[in-house]
Amino acid sequence: MTNEPIRIAQMMTDMNFGGVEMVVMNYYRNIDRTKVQFDFIVLEGSTIPQREEIEALGGRIYIVPRYTHLIQYEKAIQKIFKENDYKIVHSHMNTLGIFSLYGAKKAGVPVRILHNHSTAGKGETKKNIIKYILRPFAKIYPTHLCACSKYAGEWVYGKNTEFKVFNNAIDLDKFKYNEVVRNELRKELDIEKKFVIGHIGRFCYQK
Template sequence: MMGGGVEATIMNHYRFLDHEQVQFDFIAQNDSDNIPADIISKVGGRVYTVPSYKNLPDYINACEKLFKEIQPDIVHSNMNALSVFPLRAAKQAGIPIRIAHSHSTDNPNEFVKTAAKTLLRPFSKIYPTHLVACGELSAEWLFGKAAVRDGKVHYIRNAVDLQRFVFDEAQRKALRDSIGVTEDQFVVGQIGRFSAQKNQTFSVDILQRLIRMIPNAVLVFLGIGDTMDAVKEKVTKLGLERHVRFMGLRQDANSWYSAFDALLFPSLYEGLPLTVIEAQAAGLPIVASNHVTDEAFISKPLITTVELDSSPEIWARALANILSNAHNRTVGDYTTILRQAGYEIRDSARDMQQWYQQIAS
């Protein structure tokens, strides 16, 4: 658990469950750096840690031992292709209901990761009793088109508390003031863990071109992760420190969508990104790569897609066009269409709870 989108989706649902009816215990790797143990324990959940899957024999043994000890009714794995390992341990421990949940896809440029995923995908349906995905693309990637076509995949949307993301002028001013940005500056945000997948190094290249068009532009990063130091080094090397803010892992990420003028999302691959849903609830224009599934684009007028392999200049121009179009975020109800599409967390948590009770009965 590193404060990414998958963890946020799980915790969003967890907060809105009736904990008298359905309770979660969390099993996280011991190299996690953002386990919200206080939130979990407050409503009766427990947190267990196991060795990292990078030490696979120890990881599998620890999972099997833990499943035998706590004997859950359901084991729900959110590890994409890696779910084969905890679900095998769950089967060995005699757990009757085992759920594999696909949240993502892959990218050929990540050679090692993609090779591992390719090897594991054929085993994705051996150990689970139920298949779950956040969207059709993620479902097809892990479980195959036949499973989707035959209705064997249950969908749990990456839902959010939509009202928390509605545009707020006061929050906008306070946050922009806190980072020394005036109202007339163009602020681009990127929210997500620092990783090759999220492509933050390319975002810095885009910024370098953008400030030629909009000299007062600023790029704000929210998140932590493996590639953050490399991104910081690149910012320094290019002399862009004045134009970049690294805000780390924030508990008030919902408010930052009001502070931004655009969201930059140049991901190499995605399942169905939570950040894109949240931004649409705030009425925030989005410039995203064409490798983000179209399923995530609910409010089409807010979306600009750019070919992933396009030059930084083209990406920068797409961002600059948002400023020239003078998007007015105080006009329009952006939450209704998202609620109708299944992205209101209260509805989604209720549906998930009923599904758990149904399959466990």
């Protein structure tokens, strides 16, 4: 027996300021890290603005070749899986997760989670083509299926497939109304007497 926490390999694509990164980091900040730890496997070219926080919380970051260089990608992730003896790999790469979970299966990882965070969206033709091509293979390599919503799960796994819904979690205290902060920010931005509509996220169909 060991007192070391279980380490879970979190498979990411580009780790920048995207929504998936924020969701995973929210989970990471709030779990009991004496029992469970996260390591992040991210693609080359990521800015990784969360690096300092991740390392302060006890996590590790591994940078691997992009999946467009598939042979190099598979060699790199399988090496990391074996060296760290991960028992759980959690892929947040949507339909691209078949590449990371194939590597996990080859490396002998017993628990392989595919977590789908999206569907096909208008105006993303190239991404949608890839998603539709890979979607039939989504259930081959995972041992557990997850999604951010019922719709996202049914889109990738099918309506007659069991999967677990993990609703995106946020810290509500960070978004409580504060009149003082509101007034200070409106003054700073010179919008004190203006009607403002705010949007956080990409201007795309899903958002």
